[in-house]
Amino acid sequence: MSVPESFDLIVVGGGTAGAISAIAAAREGLSVAVIEKNSYLGGTMTGSGLTEMNAAGFQGTPLYHGLEKEIFDEMIAGGYAEYHFGVPMSSNKEVKIDRLRFDPEQTKLLLDKKAAESGVTLFYETMLDAAEEKEDCCIVHAHSLYESFPLTSQYLIDATGNADLIRKLGKETIKTDAQKQLxxxxxxxxxxxxxxxxxxxxxxxxxxxxxxxxxxxxxxxxxxxxxxxxxxxxxxxxxxxxxxxxxxxxxxxxxxxxxxxxxxxxxxxxxxxxxxxxxxxxxxxxANSIGIRESRRIYGQYTLTLDDLEQMIPFEDSVACGCYPMDIHDPVTNTVIWKVLPGVYHIPYRSLLPKGLHRTLVAGKCLSAEKEAFAAIRVMPIMMNVGESAGYAVAFAKREGRKLDELTAASLSSYLKQKYSR
Missing domain, CATH: 3.30.70 (Alpha-Beta Plaits)
Structure with missing residues (x-):
């Protein structure tokens, strides 16, 4: 049997959050692999047919910095994206959202370019079979149409959108009853x-x-x-x-x-x-895929609540922010239930940490949040922000020689502040 190829980080899922996680970590000097079931990066951003990013700005001003801003600015400079501020929602004209409208086909090309430039190793059209987190490393088994192979790494990120990696690591997840799914x-x-x-x-x-x-x-x-x-x-x-x-x-x-x-x-x-x-x-x-608004979520070290968002709690370990309202597409009434939130809210690092794991983070929709909070934070710009910070967190853990659940809020916050102020 051949020796498994080894990386500092394996990201399972190269979607909206996973692609950004991988690029961020690779730019910090980590060797990074992405296991992606599709033949392109971006997930919902590039494969769902959705052509606008809701809540990319706040009160008429772009909200995000870092990789998100870099990508948005390049999309705009390329002529295939533009901001539209204060656009009413078709289901409720009283709800107005700042958006970035864009062409997803051009965005596929941009994400490929960013990944290649940063040195990310891509395994397209590849599925995860099994995973194991050990004391000093992680092992995953994957397959493409033509081969099966193992990979090892020091850290893992679950960016599958449905906690598939977490389940394969043997941890329990939360699934909404079928009758109540969005x-x-x-x-x-x-x-x-x-x-x-x-x-x-x-x-x-x-x-x-x-x-x-x-x-x-x-x-x-x-x-x-x-x-x-x-x-x-x-x-x-x-x-x-x-x-x-x-x-x-x-x-x-x-x-x-x-x-x-x-x-x-x-x-x-x-x-x-x-x-x-x-x-x-x-x-x-x-669209290549149907837009699933809801998916499995982890049991994290902290469960984000709607009250947290309404109170705009300034978590000491905040890793991402957003301003999209709660948006529940009710399966019973066929209506959209809105709850406008007061301003820019925050997502803590602890919501990315699955209970019982030490070398694994989640990035994207499977993070730890109540259903109502999830209905606000699930949109693409927020998930990109979560993904970037997850990539940086792994890079910081690697630099410090620590497991992911050993990082202190103060040290991580200081590190992220440096990354987003560049």
């Missing part, structure tokens, strides 16, 4: 859209009536019809389909995906007749 959405992209009349219509106040009519006739399955114009194109992405299923049940998930796709043609026909600018549009792509 509604899922399959995005699709329309081309040959006349943007000017569409934008005028979106801001005219007439969209609410169209949504109500579509819902009353059964064409729309929820009271949402969110158009996102993609910068420097004649394209928009649509957030409109709705599907309810247990995301861990293969048969149910397959039926849910088919149901969401079945809704696309009737919706497109409806909006071509009701929404200005859409008359000559056509369906140019359907």
């Amino acid at each position: 509604v899922s959405t399959l995005m699709f992209r329309l081309s040959n859209v006349d943007q000017e009349p569409l934008n005028r219509f979106i801001h005219s106040g007439e969209l609410s009536k169209v949504i109500q009519d579509g819902y009353d006739t059964g064409i729309l399955k929820g009271k949402i019809l969110a158009f996102t114009p993609i910068p420097n194109t004649k394209d928009v992405s649509l957030n409109v389909t709705r599907a309810k299923f247990d995301y861990e049940d293969a048969r149910a998930a397959s039926k849910g995906l088919m149901e969401a796709r079945r809704q696309i043609l009737p919706v497109h026909h409806f909006i071509r007749g009701r929404v200005p600018g859409m008359e000559h549009s056509y369906i140019s792509s359907i």
Whole structure:
């Protein structure tokens, strides 16, 4: 048997959080590998069809620094992203969000470039089979279509979005009952859209009536019809389909995906007749994956609560921040339940630390949080911020010769302050 290839850090999942974790750690001098089931980095950012990052700014000003700012600035300079501040949500015009709208296909190229430049080793189209955390190292077993192989590392990051690594390490996780899971959405992209009349219509106040009519006739399955114009194109992405299923049940998930796709043609026909600018549009792509708003979460050393966010608790071990409101897509009423939060809130390092593990962190949606808090922090810019800090935390632990649960709040905070002030 060949000797396993060894790294300082293995990141399982190269999605929105995992890609940033890997790049951040590699830039700090660590040897980093990423195990990614898809053939690209970015996850939701690049594969879900979602073309805007909600809460990328706060009160008209970009919120993030570090790698997030670097990436956003390069996207904007490349002509495929732009900020839009104070944009009303289609499901509730009173809720206004600062957003970064972007082209995900161009973003795939950017993330590949960043990973290559930082020296990250990528294992695309590769699945995790098993994992073990020992006293002095970690071992993972993975497979591609053609081979199975072991890898070793000093540290692990679970950025799978569903705590898959944590479960394979033998730790318990939290899953919402299937009947209470948030509604899922399959995005699709329309081309040959006349943007000017569409934008005028979106801001005219007439969209609410169209949504109500579509819902009353059964064409729309929820009271949402969110158009996102993609910068420097004649394209928009649509957030409109709705599907309810247990995301861990293969048969149910397959039926849910088919149901969401079945809704696309009737919706497109409806909006071509009701929404200005859409008359000559056509369906140019359907997202590679359906957007699952909810997934398994860990039992962490601290469980983030909605009250923490409302009180904007300044945790001593804060590693990330956000300002997106609580946004629950209710599976019973088919409505979106909003709770606007008062300002910029924080996420503590302890919510990234799984109980009972010492060399493993989580980054992304499987961190330790109550359902209501999770419904606020799950959006892409926040997960990017969590991911970057997770990568830095591993780099700091490596430098100090410590396990991840041995880092003190004060020392980690000081280290992160240096990283984000550069």
